[in-house]
Amino acid sequence: MTIDIAFKTPDALVFATDGLATVMEVDGRGQERFLSNMANVEKLVPLSHDRLLAMFNGVGSIGGGTVATSLRAFDDRAPLREGESVGDYARRLHVELEAQALRKLGALPRPFHLIIGGFAPPPKEGVEPPTLWSIQWSVDPNIPTTPTPILHTEEDGSDIKHAFGVHYAGVTEAVARFVEGFDPALPEKLAVLLAGTDAEDAPPGLLEQLAQEARRTGTPSLPLSNADAQALSRRYARRVLRAAFFSPAQEPLSEHFSLQAAVDYCVFLAQCAYARENLSPTRRGAPRVGSTLQVAYVVPNRPAHVLASIKLGVRLQGIDGGLP
Structure with missing residues (x-):
């Protein structure tokens, strides 16, 4: 190429x-x-x-x-x-x-x-x-x-x-x-690691695992569905990527x-x-x-x-x- x-x-x-x-x-x-x-x-x-x-x-x-x-x-x-x-x-x-x-x-x-x-x-x-x-x-x-x-x-x-x-x-x-x-493929790899993928047999991302763990061990409250936990994890994955990693300042x-x-x-x-x-x-x-x-x-x-x-x-x- x-x-x-x-x-x-x-x-x-x-x-x-x-x-x-x-x-x-x-x-x-x-x-x-x-x-x-x-x-x-x-x-x-x-x-x-x-x-x-x-x-x-x-x-x-x-x-x-x-x-x-x-x-x-x-x-x-x-x-x-x-x-x-x-x-x-x-x-x-x-x-x-x-x-x-x-x-x-x-x-x-x-x-x-x-x-x-x-x-x-x-x-x-x-x-x-x-x-x-x-x-x-x-x-x-x-x-x-x-x-x-x-x-x-x-x-x-x-x-x-x-x-x-x-x-x-x-x-x-x-x-x-x-x-x-940084490697241009890294943001996508990190996004998958944080939020997972849409594949039915794919494991949940790290942020979804965190949301599920908080649901099990935290103070009892309204239940958080799997879909809600996944949506929450993806929203925060985007925020992590934008805010913390891959937005280099334009010199x-x-x-x-x-x-x-x-x-x-x-x-x-x-x-x-x-x-x-x-x-x-x-x-x-x-x-x-x-x-x-x-x-x-x-x-x-x-x-x-x-x-x-x-x-x-x-x-x-x-x-x-x-x-x-």
Whole structure:
């Protein structure tokens, strides 16, 4: 699986994504089996005369060649218009991609996640920060696919409220551990531990056990039904998760954070993902991320700049050039 990393500052936008595609097959029991890797797949694409950047993860095609091919085909026909916002462009692109997938494949291939960003339209004065948008076809068909803003909010009748920092998608476990301080799967695991699940044969969660114990050993009062105890435990599980654990404070972006620092940080986070997925002693199966890292940035009033590809990983080499 791919790692996509975007870093937004008030006057720059940096994208980084790995170029490895993993081909899997799923057997009748739903078990995945590795087939092959394809290196250096194009997953970061400048669009609209290099005014926008797009990167993606998930499926490699939506029925018209590669995803990069589909993006360029749309952009050749309908590039970013004069005065058009990145959000409006993302909405047009979303409609076209869904129509293509339904026309050629009969369904939306999942999972699919596209991140697009840039500077548009030019502000009347000063420099307006870039905007980022997400188009996602989740494995859950009930989740809406409408483009959503990233690191900013848009409200009718009010100015855009920008946030700055990193956004990541795809293989996120190692990156989240470094940026947020915890494994992204941990809140769900803790919620199940505290509140249990809906399965008939599943044991009650710890909070429900506490409620039942209080009912048996506390001062006699009105009886608490099993359903009430379960509802109470789930309500408090949500409060525990929100209040005590997984709501990290948003630190303001350093005023000294430079474009070079943003590029270096994106590369570092990609290396974190590479190490977790490929170098962990407990890893099982074929490597899932790696290959060549594709990096690009865009700043106001200049075309997007694609950097030289970066090879992730370290190769042993002696002083004489040979392996030790």
